[in-house]
Amino acid sequence: MIKKTDVSITTWILIAFGTVNIAFLATGKLGFNGKGLGIITAVAITLAMYSFLYKDNPVFKIAENIFVGVAMGYSIIIVWFNILKPDVFEALIVPMFKDTGNAPQYLVIVPTLLGLFMFLRFSSKLSWLSRWSFAFIVGMGSGIAIPNFINAILLRQLEPMLAPLYTGSFWGTIDTLLVLIGVVSVLFYFFFSMEHKGVIGGVSVIGIWFLMIAFGASFGYTVMARMSLLIGRIQFLLKDWLGIIQ
């Protein structure tokens, strides 16, 4: 369903965008080179993305699909240059056929095979081999996680809780006490083997309050984050493209 008004709006925007850029290129404000044309491309994509605010439209969808494709393509190339090339190709495969002064690192065969097994996930007959790779990675990750989490989170986060409540000042002591109450009551809230009645019910209600204040803080910070992203983009439009602000 393409409305007439939408078509005319699009046309006008395209004309305006084109005129501005041609003027910039003609006056030399944007160079007719990689950078100048790059900025124009970037602006076009930025505006295409924002067109979603008017409504969902083909321009947005095209820009988005190109973005998804480029992002994936970029990752693939980076993985090749940063991982597969130095760690597999140059460490194992090249030295096997050519004298590079380094002996091939034969141990790399193991992860290479396990890595290749992962692709068998999509085959119907051999998909079980991919489980070996997953078992290796997940098993190793789990084993490493247990003691490290006990140390770095449980013990280290308990450490400041096991300090004297009295900190030397009245308000300081109140705050330490509140932190203690907060931690305990929130833990109580996420406690499932007892009905929330009586004392436990009361404590878990305090827990909810603490949770809500904390979520409020997260809420405020998230608003801040999203607005910062917008500010960044508008700065890009005003500064790098239009050059209105310094």
Next chain:
Amino acid sequence: MNFLKRTVPMIIAFVMGVLMAFQYYVPHEASQNLLKVVTRWGMIISGFAMFIGAYSLFHMHWNRIKHKVSGWGYSIFMFFGAGIAIISGLYNGGELFWNDKQSGTMFDWIFDYVQVPAGATIFSILAFFMASAAYRTFRARNKEATILLISAIIVMLGRVPVGTMISQYIPIAADWIMTVPNLAAKRAILIGVSIGVIATSIKIIFGIEKAYLGGGD
């Protein structure tokens, strides 16, 4: 066959899990070398794993085009974007992909002027929705939501320079919210989540939790 399909993965997970858990308590050099070798292997496997995401994405969009699902035309643009990025990356400014990565090539240009603006803009759209939600839907519909909104307003004002201009107490109140109730709740959540992580890890090692292996036989 069942042994290879079911038992071997469980044995691998168990052996690796126990080995790596105990590694933590052994300071000897041999144990450090074990960690070094095994994590390096893991890094290489993870590198390969990145291609799985690529495969699923391409596979899905290919199917869309093949079956002419509504809106399949857009999938062509996905392949177009990926194609350009991959080809320019492999061409590598004339050096081709088996040589070192060159900088300042077409590949970098695509990143700077296509991926960066698109990625940065798409999430900034949320700023607008955040504002409209603030107007239309963030309601103090019950006691909990009321507390949440009050705390949110204090933090929102207290964390930017304008808060001080309204009242000098707003930044102080915001700071107190962050360092006392927020800290307490976040710490409790952290402890709870970590217990969950440890429990899941133990279940994986002992072969009780198998979801990560995927369904089927």
Next chain:
Amino acid sequence: MEKLLKIDRRILFVLVALAVTIPLLFRFKMPVPPTRHVKSMYNKIDSLSEDSHVLISFDYDPSSKEELQPMAHALLHHCFKKNIKVIGMTLYPAGTGLAEKAIKEIGKEYGKKSGKDYVFLGFKAGSSLVIMNMGEDIYTAFQEDFYGKKTVGMQALKGVRSLRDIDYAVNLTASGIYEAWIVYGKEKYNFDLGVGCTAVMGPEMYPFIQSSQLTGFMGGLKGAAEYETLVGHKDRASAGMAPQSVVHVLVVCFILFGNFIYFASGRKK
């Protein structure tokens, strides 16, 4: 009254766009007093001697670039100004382009050379595994830098064998990766760690600050602006504080107004 609640949301969108654009055009200055968490990060880097090593892990991609890139810039200005050796890396594939650009451009301003004054190691997959591998030996984790140069014997890495030898590590993060840096990095290999995170993650840092697992943190654009103030190099983040203030006030007004009407009209469903 209720009609007011049902206005086209595109009007709200325009209001937001104006609230950001106008303060940017009429650059009125806002003071950005540094908070203590940012200051402690700054002081830590400031106390380092020349030729110390600071590791910066750029763990973000373009979607959080607007918040984290200004932090990266401010940090790099500080390090290069003090002739500290910078080791850059990323655990995000799309972080490579952003990180490389930041290090290279700011390095150029101070006449720093890759491999000599700084090194950009590039990307490796496996997050926590990479951190642990670096903790044991940086040269097995990154046998080559981003440009394919061998890392062994590189001047910028002189005296560094593993993460234990790093004087300060900063993790610029848009996700839970900071937790991997704490659990598998800082606690295991015992180095000082600071975090620069998106504002969304900000509140999660407080428990770690109190348990002194982090020396400090920068949260969002505001954190970046504070660091810019401390380094004395005001840039995009500082300029962003005026619109940030205005738009926060706008959002607060929206919430208050919306709720006012909601209650005034009898909390109807």
Next chain:
Amino acid sequence: MHKTLSTFILSILILSYTPTAFAVEGNRLFVPKDFQAFDTPNDSGKSITLRWPSSPSESDDVEYVVYMSTTIKGPFETEALRIRSNTRYEEGSNYSYHLIDIEPDKLFNKKSSDKDVKTTYFFKLVMMSNLTTRTVKKIASATPEGNWFNWSRSNNFIIMIIFSVLILCCINHAKRVPGLFIRKIKGLDAIDDALGRATEMGKPALFVHGLNDMDSISTIAAINILGRIALRVAEYDTPLKVSNIYPIVLTVSQEVVKEAYLEAGRPDAYVEDNVFLAASEQFPYVVALSGIMTREKPAANFFVGYFYAESLILSETGAATGAIQIAATDAFTQLPFFITTCDYTLMGEELYAASAYLSREPLLLGSLRAQDIAKEIIISVIVFGALLATCGIDWISFIFKPG
């Protein structure tokens, strides 16, 4: 005269409190009475620990220097350490001992060929001020060796063993005793109410999966909750739409919904197309769902699973259509938005608990119970530990000291 006198008095006052000043003044250094070197415990075999008692002559101007050699006769030329004398005290020794780890291999640049040969190192401690230098007579020696167990981590080890046993026992127990108690999760009643309202209005209900694949716990929990909703829906005869982003989740969801209709005795009412793949990426997913919400105006929306930034747009659009909304997620960063836009929200672990409650699977119930016990222990440790520490008793914090 006046000035000299006051300086004199002042110096007496200060001197009586700082023996250091006195010692330097007298051009003499009191060297430590003892000097020990030993293999650093709980390490990989690279470092040696040096320990010596403090001396009264310690001050900012006095340095300790340690020289090292591989033979007892010397020459002691390699400097292993140089510190200000009033720094690096042993923790908890109340400034009466110095304790320092050094790594001799680094200083001697040992060749990799003789890595396996164990070397004994000899150390000489010297105290230096800018006026004088004195050496401790005793030469200490030690051989670095790798250790096979890090004793400072034994508490960690014990916690790991206890927790493992706890989980295995609880799961076993849950298998043997079926009806393990779990408190009622309030949000679950709200689900029934919402579905009831959807039936009354004759409008569909929409179930939105989160953005994680089948391997995440949140998605597994979401599937369990979906099973329950589907069962109710089949009984009430309300259409249920289920949106997915991953093909595997789609297949599992289809199976679950189909089974629920079978169980309710109405397999004919199951429409496969109602469980569908909405999109493959975040933003298209949002767009597709917003479209459904505004077009079909479902009476009840359920957001279950792990969500990212899209949570806000989804729940806002849903709220604008006037639907009853229930969210369940363990994505803590997104919870604030669900709480303010939805009628009921299951927070964090409540999602897992709800799934355990509904599925009654011993595996889930058992591990939930084990985690509860762990929390119980932590709560008591915090409360008693803090109280005892306030009274000056700190053995609890000693037991839980990180290694």
